[in-house]
Amino acid sequence: MVSVTENTEQKIIDAACKVFILKGMDGARMQEIADEAGINKALLHYYFRSKNKLFDRVFVEIFSGITTLLSEVVSNSTDIVELIDNMIHNYIHLISERPFVPDFVLHELNRNPQLIVEQIKLNGIDFSKFQQLIINAVTQNKIRPINPIHLVVNILSMCIFPFVAKPIIMGFMLNGDEDKYQHFIDERTEHVTTFIKNSLFINPAEK
Amino acid sequence: MVSVTENTEQKIIDAACKVFILKGMDGARMQEIADEAGINKALLHYYFRSKNKLFDRVFVEIFSGITTLLSEVVSNSTDIVELIDNMIHNYIHLISERPFVPDFVLHELNRNPQLIVEQIKLNGIDFSKFQQLIINAVTQNKIRPINPIHLVVNILSMCIFPFVAKPIIMGFMLNGDEDKYQHFIDERTEHVTTFIKNSLFINPAEK
DNA sequence: ATTTGTTTTAACTGTTTGGTTAAATCGAAT
DNA sequence: ATTCGATTTAACCAAACAGTTAAAACAAAT
The missing domain is CATH 1.10.10.60 (Homeodomain-like)
Known part of the structure; x- marks a missing residue:
């Protein structure tokens, strides 16, 4: 029963x-x-x-899917190249399956920023290890000096934003052609990866 | 009267x-x-x-502010460096003054994608000139080969996303410190500009 | 056969909300 | 002085909505 x-x-x-x-x-x-x-x-x-209780439960469910992935990516990566590759690939892949999740999460978080507090308690990401991988790469001269926070935001931006901005991209750049948009998304993982590496690595051979 | x-x-x-x-x-x-x-x-x-009529009017007002800026940036830029500098600077500056606009626009556009159709009629951006500037730079070997659409999306992503994702950035990376977030935003224009140029230009001296 | 928790049905409550209406007031222009 | 559009007041309507309730049906376990 x-x-x-x-x-x-x-x-x-x-x-x-x-x-x-x-x-x-x-x-x-x-x-x-x-x-x-x-x-x-x-x-x-x-x-x-109540509606609120149901919403809270659902939001935890959805948001933890995102943070769990990020945690796994961090713990499964040993250097900066792995980190970048894994992060971009897994994030775009995850969101592709549920493309409306980012708009939902971002909108509700802006509507009620306190939601983030509970989420941090439940899914504490160790952002420090994240930062450490980047700092290591910088001190070892593998990549140009960069503020880890900016780099993480750059990666997340370029992975997530194309889904939130789908109507704009389709409307202004792709003549409303859904197939072209899908093609654009299919290219996205590789493009973002090389775009970021081109920016980070002084010597392209190191990639 | x-x-x-x-x-x-x-x-x-x-x-x-x-x-x-x-x-x-x-x-x-x-x-x-x-x-x-x-x-x-x-x-x-x-x-x-009605509420709908008022909303439509307001949405046009808000959205045209964004597209107008983009149009001006495009027509005031003669080469790729100017385009990048102007676009990043002006966009981050504009959004800084009304930081909740991006979430609003993106959310309403996803809620009702047809809104974009009217906007295109009212504020037709000549995306072609945009593309041409980038293509010119590529053919003249000034920058690495790149799909113009990806580049534009990259720029917009890194400029806009930090504002939409403020709760996440503050919550997970800045310990909820509002001052640190403001500092992060203050750095953002310069960071994004150099990050993109580092990625585009093979020889850093050309910047 | 009875108990117990699950599910349905269907009506209902109370509140919020978008929108309306009619009469009165006010201010400026003629 | 009168006219006319702008504005207020205050009450009102109908629909939508979250949430409740009570009784009945159901299904599995004892």
Whole structure:
């Protein structure tokens, strides 16, 4: 009988993820989530007492997917080249599968910045190891001197922004052609990787 | 008597900009906009019949500010170095003054991608001249070969993303320290400029 | 057969919200 | 003095919405 409960709970969370990601907290409707989950509103409130509680649960679920990946990338990388390759490849790959997640996360975080506090408690990323890998590369003269924070933001920017800005890119640069956009995304991993390495490495041979 | 009308209309638009940018279309309330404008709800509907009409007007206002800047940058730049310098400087400067605009624009554009169609009609950016400047630089061997679209997206990403991702940057990298974030933003223009030039120019002396 | 937790049904409450209406006021222009 | 558009006041409407409730149905475990 436990399985029934977990099943329904998961069905609700999946449905809530979908609706919240597409509509945001303000735009989402409890009725729509119930419909999407194939249940009724009463049962929805039976499992999650309020919209806020459901949202919090869903947000943790979604955000932890992102931070978990970042943690794995950091711990699986031993030098700066690996770090860059893994980070760019895995991030673009992850987001490609759920392209509306970044807009959702960023928007809700701006709407309620305090959400980040809970997330840090739950998914503490050791940003220090991150920084250390970069500092090591700089001190060993493998790359140009660079502020680690700027570098990380640069990488995240170029990986995430193309998905958030899809309407702009398609509208102004690709004549609304969805195929061209998909092609652009397919090229993106390799392009960003070489673009960043070109900037970091003084001698291109070292790549 | 005309002046009174225009005055009030502008007061409403200013107030609506503020509220819509902070709360988004779904989160904004007509009463709050009326309060912010120092008028009552009846007068608000007297000027703009519906929330949608008001939103459309406001969105045009905000978005055209962005595209206008981009147009000016393009037409005021004669070579790739000028283009990069102007674009990065002006964009970060513009957004610094209204840091919540990017999240608003991107979120509403994803919520309703058709908005971009109207904007293209109103503010047709000649992206072709943009591309031409980059292609010229490539064929003249001034910079490494690069897909112009990727380059533009790279520049926009690194300029805009830091503002959209403020909560993440502050939370995970700057220990929630607002002063450090401001310092990070202050450095940003110069950093992005050199980061991109380092990537583009094979010989650093050419910069 | 009874119990227990899950799910449905269906109606309902209370509040928020976008939008309307009508009458009154006010200010400037004629 | 009158006219006309701008503005306020205050009440109102209808729809949407989050959340509740109670009774019944159901399914599995005891």
